[in-house]
Amino acid sequence: MGEIMSIKQTDVILIGAGVMSATLGALLKELAPDWKLTVFEKLSDVGEESSNEWNNAGTGHAALCELNYTVENPDGSVDITKALQINEQFQLSRQFWAYLVNQKLIHNPKDFIMPLPHMSYVSGEDNVRFLQNRFKALTKSPLFHGMEYSEDPEKLAEWMPLMLQNRPLNEPIAATKIDSGTDVNFGALTRMLFHHLKDQNVDIHNKHDVKDMKRTSDGLWEVKVKNLETGAVERHTAKFVFIGAGGGSLHLLQKSGIPEGKQIGGFPVSGLFMVCNNPDIVEQHHAKVYGKASVGAPPMSVPHLDTRYIDNRKSLLFGPFAGFTPKFLKEGSILDLPTSIKPHNIMTMLAAGAKEMSLTKYLIQQLLLSKEQRMEELRSFIPNAKAEDWDLVVAGQRVQVIKDTVKGGKGTLQFGTEVVSAEDGSIAALLGASPGASTAVHVMLEVISKCFPEHLEAWAPKIKEMIPSYGVSLVDNPELFHELLNSTAEALELVEKSEVTEADEARVLEKV
Ligand SMILES: Cc1cc2nc3c(=O)[nH]c(=O)nc-3n(C[C@H](O)[C@H](O)[C@H](O)COP(=O)(O)OP(=O)(O)OC[C@H]3O[C@@H](n4cnc5c(N)ncnc54)[C@H](O)[C@@H]3O)c2cc1C
Helix, strand or coil: CCCEEEEEECCEEEECCCHHHHHHHHHHHHHCCCCCEEEECCCCCCCCCCCCCCCCCCECCCCCCCHHHCEECCCCCEECHHHHHHHHHHHHHHHHHHHHHHCCCCCCHHHCEEECCEEEEEECHHHHHHHHHHHHHHCCCHHHCCCEEECCHHHHHHHCHHHHCCCCCCCCEEEEEECCCEEECHHHHHHHHHHHHHHCCCEEECCEEEEEEEECCCCCEEEEEEECCCCCEEEEEECEEEECCHHHHHHHHHHHCCHHHCCEEEEEEEEEEEEECCHHHHCCCCCEEECCCCCCCCHHHCCEEEEEEECCEEEEEEEEEEECCCCCCCCCCCCHHHHCCCCCCHHHHHHHHHHCHHHHHHHHHHHCCCHHHHHHHHHCCCCCCCHHHEEEEEEEEEEEEEEEECCCEEEEEECCCEEEECCCCCEEEEECCCCHHHHHHHHHHHHHHHHCHHHHHHHHHHHHHHCCCCCCCCCCCHHHHHHHHHHHHHHCCCHHHHCCCHHHHHHHHHHC
């Protein structure tokens, strides 16, 4: 390593320039405009890892179509608790983005969010029954009003023409459709947020790799950063550090040495998509259609066929196919997994290894799939799909959290996101990947409430101004939900397709 330079002071250090740090930075700049924020990102640009548009599926996760957020009970009824939570969390993101647009802090919302119908599609008697029960349960809540259900192949052919062409109808099929879904370009959003932060004098250092950190005797955090261009090692101190390094977060959390970061491991799952290169096919589909995960498959590998808006062009992607590499970041190292195993988490990791043999087997099988086998999976969505119209693209890495839980016991694999913070709130890390970027605002508000409790009372009015449903249940306040759905749709220019008419609203309020 090169020469060691003098120590620089700042108030807040954000490690990693993905959508999470961008969101936390944008929130803090509104709440505490005088604080000095410094960002370190090891790649040459912001939003290049999981947040990049080609590395994730771009679904604005509001549980409108993802079947894994609703659980079938043994009596056939459907538990929608998680779907309600995720939908409410997505509304917080919509409100904050709308606030930023209305304040002209970010511009041209169509460059990062587009209206797109969200659909769920199933086949087979049991799955059709599940989808119908799910539809009945969801549409009792105002958050899912406007959702339609059909088993009629003609209706389904209107909704998803490409999927119904040449489909043998030898078993029942069904789908739900809701027009208020979105496609979100999280890469574009991340770049916009950092552009805004730069305008607000936030110091953004690309090609700066955070190597280590420690507490100083006066209670600050000292972060050791390598400037990848010059080779120089810099030292920066801050009162608060956010580890938003995506797949890199676990190693940095371990470096911090905080007890809350112990007995936690990570398991990387990679993603691959098939992308359609034939514009005639792309034009025949206009939706995100989520299917049901095959038995034994982890929830993040639910297959879906998505219209995407990337680089101002309509594209069509299918996937994700899962896979395994020991890297924790797409631009990571094959030593990431082995070096994350420490004396304090080895028992947790071993327990998970023994428990998750079926997952490991599934991932290895996925990894070994040939193009033709992948095409066969795609044909369960598009019966006519031809191999020459589709290419494979490598998406981002997700590092699933492994920890000991009361319910699951030692070494339980978690599929959600986890905020791990020090007891004194001086450092927080974000681990895990799902539902991910869509709920960035909710998760970063959690970081704020855990790490800045002493400021919360003073900040609450500003938080309410930016995110009107903060602290309020939208499930219990349908009028507020509809008011915010409409105002955010207008600000984010989603109105043409997801407009909720007064008649719709009156109908819903009547039901409630
Ligand atoms: C295949 C796939 C599909 C997904 N689909 C969706 C979806 O449809 N909808 C959705 O909402 N979410 C989805 N997600 C999840 C979503 O992409 C992530 O939750 C989100 O992008 C995470 O953002 P982040 O800022 O935490 O991490 P990242 O975007 O990965 O950013 C972390 C940054 O930290 C940097 N970094 C790492 N280590 C260091 C270090 N030591 N020093 C300096 N910098 C460092 C990295 O280079 C990177 O730029 C998907 C993810 C994957 C992989």
